[in-house]
Amino acid sequence: MFALVDVNNFYVSCERVFNPHLENRPVVVLSNNDGCAVARSNEVKALGVKMGAPWFQMQELEKQHGIVALSSNYALYADMSSRVVSILRDYSPNVEVYSIDESFLGLNGLHSLWPSFASMGQSIRQRVLQWTGLPVCVGIGPSKTLAKLANHIAKKNSRFNGVCDLAAMNPAEIDALLAGIEVGEVWGVGGRINAHLQAAGIWTVKDLRDAPLTWLRSRFGVVMERTGNELHGISCLDLEKIAPPKKQIVSCRSFGQAVHALPDLSEAVASHASHAAEKLRRQDGVCSAIHIFIHTNPFREQDPRYSNSIVIPLPNASADTRLLVRAALFGLKKIYKPGYAYIKAGVMLMGIGEAQVAQASLLLKHGAGQRSEDLMKAMDALNRRYGRHTVSVFASAAVKSWAMRRENMSPCYTTRWSDVPLAHAR
Numbered sequence: 394m395f396a397l398v399d400v401n402n403f404y405v406s407c408e409r410v411f412n413p414h415l416e417n418r419p420v421v422v423l424s425n426n427d428g429c430a431v432a433r434s435n436e437v438k439a440l441g442v443k444m445g446a447p448w449f450q451m452q453e454l455e456k457q458h459g460i461v462a463l464s465s466n467y468a469l470y471a472d473m474s475s476r477v478v479s480i481l482r483d484y485s486p487n488v489e490v491y492s493i494d495e496s497f498l499g500l501n502g503l504h505s506l507w508p509s510f511a512s513m514g515q516s517i518r519q520r521v522l523q524w525t526g527l528p529v530c531v532g533i534g535p536s537k538t539l540a541k542l543a544n545h546i547a548k549k550n551s552r553f554n555g556v557c558d559l560a561a562m563n564p565a566e567i568d569a570l571l572a573g574i575e576v577g578e579v580w581g582v583g584g585r586i587n588a589h590l591q592a593a594g595i596w597t598v599k600d601l602r603d604a605p606l607t608w609l610r611s612r613f614g615v616v617m618e619r620t621g622n623e624l625h626g627i628s629c630l631d632l633e634k635i636a637p638p639k640k641q642i643v644s645c646r647s648f649g650q651a652v653h654a655l656p657d658l659s660e661a662v663a664s665h666a667s668h669a670a671e672k673l674r675r676q677d678g679v680c681s682a683i684h685i686f687i688h689t690n691p692f693r694e695q696d697p698r699y700s701n702s703i704v705i706p707l708p709n710a711s712a713d714t715r716l717l718v719r720a721a722l723f724g725l726k727k728i729y730k731p732g733y734a735y736i737k738a739g740v741m742l743m744g745i746g747e748a749q750v751a752q753a754s755l756l757l758k759h760g761a762g763q764r765s766e767d768l769m770k771a772m773d774a775l776n777r778r779y780g781r782h783t784v785s786v787f788a789s790a791a792v793k794s795w796a797m798r799r800e801n802m803s804p805c806y807t808t809r810w811s812d813v814p815l816a817h818a819r
Contacts, residue, residue: 394533396513397491397498398477399495399529400474400477400527403432403494404431405432408422408463409526411804421434421462422463422465423462425647427462428448440458465802469806473527474490478490480524487501488632510560511558514555515555530547531544532545532546533558534558534626535628536628538579538580539559545578571597576591579624582620638678641743643741643742645739646739648735652736655731662722662738666683670713670718673742678712680710681706681743683743685725685738686728686740687737688737710744712760714769716760718787780809
């Protein structure tokens with residue numbers, strides 16, 4: 394048995410926790426550089442605004458309905474997500490953090506602790522709301538795919554009061570629910586497969602569940618056969634209690650405004666390399682090469698366009714920020730051309746493996762060994778304690794022309810002392 398706990402309209406809900414004036418108002422949270430809607434309140438969804446809609450296309454709706462647009466506050470969202478997960482670990486020893494707003498819980502062996510799993514789900518909803526202010530829905534089923542569908546049902550049907558347990562329903566009731574859900578809502582059914590399924594006459598989740606497994610395998614492959622088994626309640630997907638190490642780590646972001654000069658571009662690339670190196674060390678890994686890329690705006694046909702990338706092999710595998718930044722800047726100089734308005738730059742760490750125990754060697758190793766490891770640990774500790782970029786290996790200007798545009802970002806209420814809300818007593 395599995396449960397999927399999902400925070401409703403996560404980014405918007407996080408903003409509302411600390412700004413009650415946003416309750417019952419249409420709110421959107423925008424992507425990097427305040428570009429597109431990445432989160433919408435129910436009030437905005439009712440206006441017909443789609444996920445990913447550009448903000449400039451909503452200007453008329455903003456005037457008519459008073460839509461509040463906020464910049465993404467990733468530090469706040471990540472911290473609130475961690476708080477939710479810490480609560481969920483009180484309910485099950487087996488938790489898989491699937492995304493920033495979704496977590497699977499393994500329920501095997503826990504049935505005797507509750508009158509029903511639905512009552513457990515209601516307890517989760519109440520505690521998360523009381524302790525964090527965030528509303529969640531809970532879906533329960535004998536497979537992860539069914540738990541995800543149950544969560545969808547809990548969100549869309551008010552009669553379930555935010556908790557749906559498919560395993561506790563009779564077959565006729567389940568058939569009626571699945572027959573009313575489009576097949577595209579099934580976990581793992583993307584747009585292309587959805588179109589092929591509909592062409593074959595499979596329009597609803599019930600249609601997919603009732604399709605012969607041998608036909609699904611021959612037509613769509615073993616992955617769709619596994620989905621069919623999951624819809625029958627045969628669990629084929631285990632919980633991933635520990636996220637597997639990433640084989641590649643990418644750090645990139647569009648600039649708040651176009652960048653022309655090499656020094657500004659170097660700052661951005663060095664910042665991305667530093668961020669990627671931190672992620673690499675968190676999974677106790679090392680990389681053997683770094684990929685650097687830059688490009689101009691592909692949509693501005695009136696401007697000269699240019700894009701390029703280069704892979705710089707490292708002299709030895711390393712997670713030392715100093716070596717990775719040095720290699721990234723070396724690569725940048727190789728591909729940079731003056732006279733262009735660059736809109737994006739980034740790096741990708743490649744050839745990632747586990748860090749090995751340092752051994753004595755006659756060969757000089759760059760960014761490796763005990764001294765490098767101790768220095769990186771000290772730098773990471775200082776940055777965790779006093780804030781990111783407190784200690785860096787590349788000097789940067791106080792005002793970064795390339796920095797991401799976030800004109801309407803809320804304070805970092807839970808991660809920055811200066812932004813902690815104040816309560817005044819009378």
